[in-house]
Amino acid sequence: MQRFPDNLGLATDLLLHTETGMVELRDDYIVVRTPEAPEYFFGNMLVLRQRPSASDLKLLEHDFGQLVGIPPLIAHRTFAWPENADSEVTFDAFVERGYDATVCRVLVAHPDEVIQVATNPLVKVRPFTMQQDWDDWFQMQLADMSNPTSIGSQRYMAHQQRAYRSLIERGLGNLWGAFIGNVQVGSLGLFFLDGIGRFQTVITGARHRKRNVCKTLVTEVIRLAATRADRLVMVADETYHAGAIYEAMGFRQQGRLASLCQEPGNAKAR
Template sequence: MQRKIEQNPGLATDLLLHAEMGTVSHDDRYIVMRTPEAPEYFFGNRLVLQRRPSQEDRAQLESDFAALVGVPPAIVHRSFAWPEDGTDEIGLDAFVAHGYAASVSSVLVSQRDALRPTATNNAVHVRLFDSDRDWADWVRISLSEMPDPTCEVSRRCIDYQRSAYRRLIDKQVGNWWGAFIDGELVGSLGLFFFGHIGRFQSIVTREDHRNKGVCRTLLTEVVKRAAGMRDRLVIVADESYHALRMYEALGFARQARIGSVCYAPATSPVDSVA
């Protein structure tokens, strides 16, 4: 199983990041991700599987999730991910019929110095986050990306992510960068390093500034200033995400896929910021 994960740079860097933010443990069947201080953080409390599950696996997976990750009232969701082989359509209708949300993400990789020249927005100023105000603005933008920005669970998940990312930065694992226009935060991303691999995290553009070259400018500048001699840069994005083509135009190529399913009570939002 470990070999399959290592061959998927998206899952491999997910686990490296999570090992710094929570706990990661292994057995013969699963990799167990837990975030004890944030039990409502769906994508930080999950089982990583060896392969795509079948409908016949569901009951056993739910039982194992309860034993290895947790049960209500602390853990009210069930979340599973796996390295997805091939490029075919993924049939998870049986899980969806039982209340699960299913998604497939593309793992995009750019080799060193492979980013292509692109038009940027001269009005965008790119710099490191350097104040509590920057992070407060990040919280507001991140909440707006959630299915229910007013939900208290959404607020707690975003607050946890802010604290976890700031701890990673304090440990000098990486940094958080912002795109500013006239002093206002309009986009941001994290970039964290593990040896010769750089992993982008939570790339977001404020909704009222999309299609203005903000993300292109931010990515281009951050790679130029921070990526250094890293051999590979990794982005993971949902295959329905509007920015996938832009990443490819910049020189990122789809190298792998990640499948996932998550069940959560109707009152709890599946966190969309990864």
């Protein structure tokens, strides 16, 4: 946490990883490892102090192999770092090497600053209470992944379910569902670490989008559960519309979080 006080997205990521995996502070990196889930790309990564340059890539890949792992156990490479709020970010040299680049906005609000927005009166919100809730969550999350039928995707989701249930059992938060009748149409996680509420895996089912499900879910969860936090944190991909929804609700950008991920089989020769 103390390493990134100006980037609550990265700081809370590391707090969550400390609870569900292993985090090691080193001179040049923060090493994140989740030994029981080698397919978890962002649970097995190197966190950098700043944006890398193309000339850093050979050393970064070497150090990733030494500190995180190599194939066949660790078949990907992931690097993440705090990014400046308004800088232009280009990753052409990394993309040419088979990396996917992502830049996210880190959005922060005090619970009292959240604005009431249009909601869907048909949507009821409650924490997960039964196995069916988890089963429906698993299928919805899996369907939203790029390769939902792969064994790696299914093992990753099974790990995420175990990790979230462990956090819930320790009283650190909950997963919440949005329901129309008995059908789960969306969900999110909200976990509390050092007085900060961090949202996780906010999703609306494909057939129920553009019906204010997300707005209803976030608004209700904050109303019901956010008294434990003095700050609430969302991390939203800059290329998706969700960030605009959260900003309309009163969240404000605090910083950005960038990453490079080379998925298995995507490495390209120099």
